[in-house]
Amino acid sequence: MLNKRRNFILVAAGSLVSGFAIAQKPSQNLVLDSDPSAIALGYVSDVKKIDTNKFPQYALGQNCAACTLFQGTAKDADAPCLAFGGKAVSAKGWCSAWVKKG
Amino acid sequence: MNIPLLSAITLIGTSFTVGAFAQSQIPVNPVSMVNQFEATNGKFEGYRRSGAKGICATGEFIGSPEGRALSVASVFSGKPIPVVVRFSVGGANPKAADNTKSQRNMSLQFTLPNGEQWLMGNISAPVFGSATPQQLMASLAARQPDPATKAPDPAKIKAFTDANPEVLLQGKYLASQPVPASFSSVNYWGVHAFSFTNPSGVKQFGKWVFEPVNGTQGLSDEEAKEKGGNFLFDDLRQRVKSGKVAFNFNLELAQPGDKLDDATVPLPEGRKKINLGVLKVTSVSDDDKGACLTVNFNPMVMPKGVEPSNDPMLSARAAPYAVALGRRLSEGAKQ
Numbered sequence: 110m111l112n113k114r115r116n117f118i119l120v121a122a123g124s125l126v127s128g129f130a131i132a133q134k135p136s137q138n139l140v141l142d143s144d145p146s147a148i149a150l151g152y153v154s155d156v157k158k159i160d161t162n163k164f165p166q167y168a169l170g171q172n173c174a175a176c177t178l179f180q181g182t183a184k185d186a187d188a189p190c191l192a193f194g195g196k197a198v199s200a201k202g203w204c205s206a207w208v209k210k211g
Numbered sequence: 212m213n214i215p216l217l218s219a220i221t222l223i224g225t226s227f228t229v230g231a232f233a234q235s236q237i238p239v240n241p242v243s244m245v246n247q248f249e250a251t252n253g254k255f256e257g258y259r260r261s262g263a264k265g266i267c268a269t270g271e272f273i274g275s276p277e278g279r280a281l282s283v284a285s286v287f288s289g290k291p292i293p294v295v296v297r298f299s300v301g302g303a304n305p306k307a308a309d310n311t312k313s314q315r316n317m318s319l320q321f322t323l324p325n326g327e328q329w330l331m332g333n334i335s336a337p338v339f340g341s342a343t344p345q346q347l348m349a350s351l352a353a354r355q356p357d358p359a360t361k362a363p364d365p366a367k368i369k370a371f372t373d374a375n376p377e378v379l380l381q382g383k384y385l386a387s388q389p390v391p392a393s394f395s396s397v398n399y400w401g402v403h404a405f406s407f408t409n410p411s412g413v414k415q416f417g418k419w420v421f422e423p424v425n426g427t428q429g430l431s432d433e434e435a436k437e438k439g440g441n442f443l444f445d446d447l448r449q450r451v452k453s454g455k456v457a458f459n460f461n462l463e464l465a466q467p468g469d470k471l472d473d474a475t476v477p478l479p480e481g482r483k484k485i486n487l488g489v490l491k492v493t494s495v496s497d498d499d500k501g502a503c504l505t506v507n508f509n510p511m512v513m514p515k516g517v518e519p520s521n522d523p524m525l526s527a528r529a530a531p532y533a534v535a536l537g538r539r540l541s542e543g544a545k546q
Contacts (some may be wrong), residue, residue, distance in 0.1 A: 138326035146511040149529035192533035194328040194512035208537025
């Protein structure tokens with residue numbers, strides 16, 4: 110019984126650690142700002158880099174994590190985006206196709 | 212009047228000026244583009260704003276030796292590549308009739324090794340309806356129904372097309388062709404130019420076309436009338452079941468001097484054509500679901516070894532597609 114309990118605790122702790130690691134680990138298939146698809150969508154990996162003269166529709170508070178096309182959770186540093194065929198975008202990023210998460 | 216407001220008014224005014232405006236370099240806001248699509252073509256919640264009546268299928272692609280010699284892209288490896296295929300009837304209406312001389316579409320998602328994808332939106336005409344996003348916006352605006360009559364103003368359309376005759380080329384082509392007998396019996400063109408990089412780093416531009424292995428097949432006007440408005444889905448299911456739906460992925464090779472930045476202009480007749488491989492469709496969704504539902508077929512997503520041309524209409528398709536997908540997700544996405 111004790112062993113079972115110990116194992117459960119170890120597994121649970123391990124899951125928490127690996128879950129944290131997954132959330133923090135950057136995806137290997139990240140969209141780069143220089144990708145043709147990124148340029149076409151005006152994507153930047155950090156909202157601080159938005160050219161607001163070119164994209165006046167940007168408003169404070171908009172970022173990939175708050176977009177309906179972002180397939181991650183609030184904890185994810187990056188996650189697949191439906192606008193890029195599933196390639197990952199930065200949660201701190203933005204593009205001209207931004208649509209508020211419903 | 213402050214400068215930003217003046218600029219905004221100028222921008223709006225420019226957006227709806229017919230003619231010379233087509234050459235404007237002012238970026239088109241993708242949200243405005245989707246709004247204009249809805250204003251002109253109607254809004255059908257959950258459905259794609261273009262190609263709303265569609266069906267999802269799956270298949271596989273096997274690249275050819277010629278494809279491997281042309282490009283290092285993994286899609287041409289010769290190994291089977293899974294493909295999601297969406298066939299659709301042109302337009303925003305999910306109840307569009309199948310027996311008219313309108314556009315058919317074949318959109319593709321190649322799932323490649325190492326997380327790569329290749330997305331395409333191919334159409335049953337060798338040319339796109341507009342050369343630039345600005346021209347597309349103006350074209351849509353010219354065709355927007357008048358609130359009083361609920362119909363487009365013919366004078367506005369004539370003024371626009373007189374000043375932009377190239378926008379008529381696609382419609383003229385479709386009108387010259389018979390109603391397709393099947394989604395599987397019509398050619399689908401990529402319409403934009405792309406470059407392909409070979410193992411030595413040499414780039415070759417070209418425009419592609421997917422051509423049915425068993426040839427094209429059209430209906431006479433009488434046959435089209437008899438078929439009615441809903442035959443394409445069942446026809447596709449039957450043909451796929453019998454193993455007869457396959458397309459040659461062919462590339463017309465551009466030569467120096469060919470126009471590569473305008474999707475209303477095909478490559479000149481007689482350009483050498485090579486076969487990049489064969490796409491076989493192997494199954495069709497039994498219902499209105501399938502793997503296509505949230506794929507936006509952004510034509511700017513492509514594998515290493517394939518690059519876009521500087522055609523402004525090509526890059527301009529990406530953002531409105533994504534905006535429209537976002538709206539569909541909010542509304543409850545439908546096929």
